[in-house]
Amino acid sequence: MSQIACVSGRSNQWSRRTFLEKSAALAAVASSVSPRLLTGGVFASGDERIRVGVIGCGGRGTGAALQAAAADPGVRIVAMGDLFADQIDSSASLLARTAGMQFECPPERRFLGLNAYRDVLAAGVDIVLLTSPPQMRPLHVTAAIEAGKHLFCEKPVAIDVAGVHEVALACAVARQRMLSIVSGFCFRHDEPTVETMRRIHDGAMGRVIGGHCHAAVGLPWRKATQRGWSQEEWQQRNWISFERFSGGHFVEHHSHAIDRAIWARGDVCPVTAIPSDAPALGGGRRGTGVRYEFADGGWLNASCQRAMGPFTQQTETVIAVDGSCDLLRHQMSGSRPWQYQSDALGSSRKNHAGMYQAGMDTLLRAVRSGTLADESTRMCRSTLVAIMGRTALATGQRVDWQENQAYADALAPARPLSRLA
Secondary structure, eight states: OHHHHHHHOSSOOOOHHHHHHHHHHHHHHHTSSSSGGSSSOTTTTTSSOOOEEOOOOOOOHHHHHHHHHOOOEEEEEEEEEEHHHHHHHHHHHHHHHGGGGGGGOGGGGEEEEETHHHEEEEEEEOEEEOOOOOGGGHHHHHHHHHTTTTTOOOOOSSSHHHHHOOOOOOHHHHHHHOEEEEOOOGGOOOOHHHHHHHHHHHHTSSSEEEEEEEEEOOOOOOOOTTTTHHHHHHHHTGGGGOHHHHHHHHHTTHHHHHHHHHHHSSSSOOOOEEEEOOOOTOOSOOOOEEEEEEETSSSEEEEEEEEESSOOEEEEEEEEEEEEOOOOTTTEESOOOOEOOOTTTHHHHHHHHHHHHHHHHHHHHHHHOOOOHHHHHHHHHHHHHHHHHHHHHHHTSOOOOOHHOOOGGOOSSSSSOOOOO
């Protein structure tokens, strides 16, 4: 896959031969396990410092770097890479002011352009923060794992099925090499949400039978065009508004809600997705919502709309045989009503760190101790479920789980990800 194709959209050439070649290459990488990766306390610097590189220096990458610095005093931010020099400059300025002595990234380790990710990986880092636009994620995940790096991987992990397969294959190698992976599905580290899910899974409302996750929110941020920018550069800088870079709003934005909804069901994948305004077996019309159906007869209605307007409306509800739960308010109704309350001495203090910080804390603890933090399977699963819904919306047709993994327009490789089911 050429790097020009990666910037302008994923290549349309994902063949069985390509997949087998990637499998063989990654298997060879897995067979050469470095002893340094199996123990904590010895890092690229040769001492207790943990060297961190940032690939994608926008707001999320800068925030993730600050969270890494806050997670461990031994962290040093030593390398940065981005397509655009002004983003690197802005990020470096903020990190220098805020991270202080933990920012050790001189101009010669600030890399620009399509190959910047390679330069960051070659800069002697232990951890990389992958926060570029989602269409770059499979390339960056695979390269980072081949280079033996622990990583933070922002969500979604890809914009199409082929990309998810590529990430899942690389992550299998990461597990063998004891490389930790923490994902951007940060609500998995949000204490109120974790406690709410624990109660759902413990049967506080009985068996889960259905759910709703709907979002009607404003348009994403947009940067005004500047003198000297080409149309392509303007689109790349505003990647969140273009499906070829972001995967579309249903995947890029709504995958958080999809992740919470299937988490409530015990991380069980749906068997089918049907556009909600089309006939049961699929119609010719483009849908506005999706109905996911599960093997046990359960269901999930999901929709995501982004439009200009002053209001934001989000609904995430779990329906069970003996009550319901508002996942956003952490509140249960039914025969055993419950509302999350943080206690003054313990959980409230932890909550102040925030779910973003809690996720980064998990990654740094694992790297520091030499243990494994692995969120790869669920980050791939949730991305696939979101892509399945987007495919149903785009085609106006019913999409089955196995079909979703071999959908021609999604460029899926031949091998199904059965272990994610």
